[in-house]
Structure formats: C-alpha cells, structure tokens
Amino acid sequence: EAGVVQSPRYKIIEKKQPVAFWCNPISGHNTLYWYRQNLGQGPELLIRYENEEAVDDSQLPKDRFSAERLKGVDSTLKIQPAELGDSAVYLCASSGGRSTWNEQFFGPGTRLTVL
C-alpha cells in the first residue's frame, strides 16, 4: 500500500514569491493534516481536514497561508507571499478508522527554503 505522497520534496524560493505544496493521503483516510516543523522543534499543526471540511484551521496564518481539499482526497497548501520565517519542513499526514484519534501516517515532507 502506498504511503502519504508529497511533492515537491524540496523547494527554494525568494521571499515574496508564492509557493504551493501538494499531498495525497493514504487511500481511504478521511482525515488529513498539514504541519510545519522548524529545525529542532516538533511538528506544529496548521490545519486539519475531515474529508473536504477544514475542522481546525485556528493555527493557520490566514493572511498568507491557504489550503484546500476540494474532493476530500488530495490537498494543496499555499503560501503567498513567502517570508524568510516560512523556511521549514511542511509535513502532511493522514489517518483513518472509527476512533477520534488514530495513528497519523506522515509523508516525507517538503523542505522549503526562502531566500
């Protein structure tokens, strides 16, 4: 079974440029998460989807970040415009099952460098 797929794996952009990350969760997983992980820190939740509904986006910086999961499957996270402080690894995770909190399966992440 394929795991969580993310692309691109690496992205280098100049500040003020836009950037987008794509995630395809494990087939059948209804819950999708986007996290940001800074060096030496744990992942920080940005947004969580249940199917196509964003059930928690309270930690998403909405002035420059946006996300969508239109058909309840794959998802895109966008930053526009990017700032130097956005340099981090952006992780996507998915989970399934009946319990409220199940194991999260993470993708390999997108390492973003903003110059």
Add this chain to the structure above:
Amino acid sequence: RKEVEQDPGPFNVPEGATVAFNCTYSNSASQSFFWYRQDCRKEPKLLMSVYSSGNEDGRFTAQLNRASQYISLLIRDSKLSDSATYLCVVIRPPLLSGGSYIPTFGRGTSLIVHP
C-alpha cells in the same frame, strides 16, 4: 508555559542501557497521548500509544500520570538503532471554546546510543 514540554537532550547512552524520557503537558483535560519516533531528516512514525493503565511493547514501556500531568517512555536494553528523536504527542482541548481538540507535539528528545 508551553503546552507540551520535553527535555531536548541529547541523552547519550551505551548499548544495553536503560533510558527514560518524560513529557509534561499543561492542560489537565488533554485526551489522548502518543510517542512518535523521528529519524534524522525523516518523517515521524508512531512508536506507541499511551494508555491510562500503561502499556508495554517489547523493550518499550509507556506510562501516563494524569495527577502530575506527564507521560513517560522507558527503553530497556538500548540498541544502536534506537538512536533517534522521540516526540510526545498530546491531544489537548482548543484554546478557544467551540474548537476541536488539537494534536500538539513536544519538541522531541534526542537519544544517541553508542557502542
């Protein structure tokens, strides 16, 4: 005070040693608890869930102390391959009423097992 706190280490131990990590959380209404393992430049992977009664999986034992608001991870007979960062995850209530519970990661504890 941070929602979830971990000693970043590193914990430097010889093969065969027993090592323990703690993770404290600030919100007593936190719901579920997990330990994840993250290898260098890799994604986090679930190590084990933490149950109220404590649980053991081979050389790994996880415990929850709700009264003192911490979880622990004990690794017996350490192997070289145990070298990694161990992240605790706490499912905590939202800061604002009406929101959903949020998975919150600690910054991780680095373990280095040497020959």
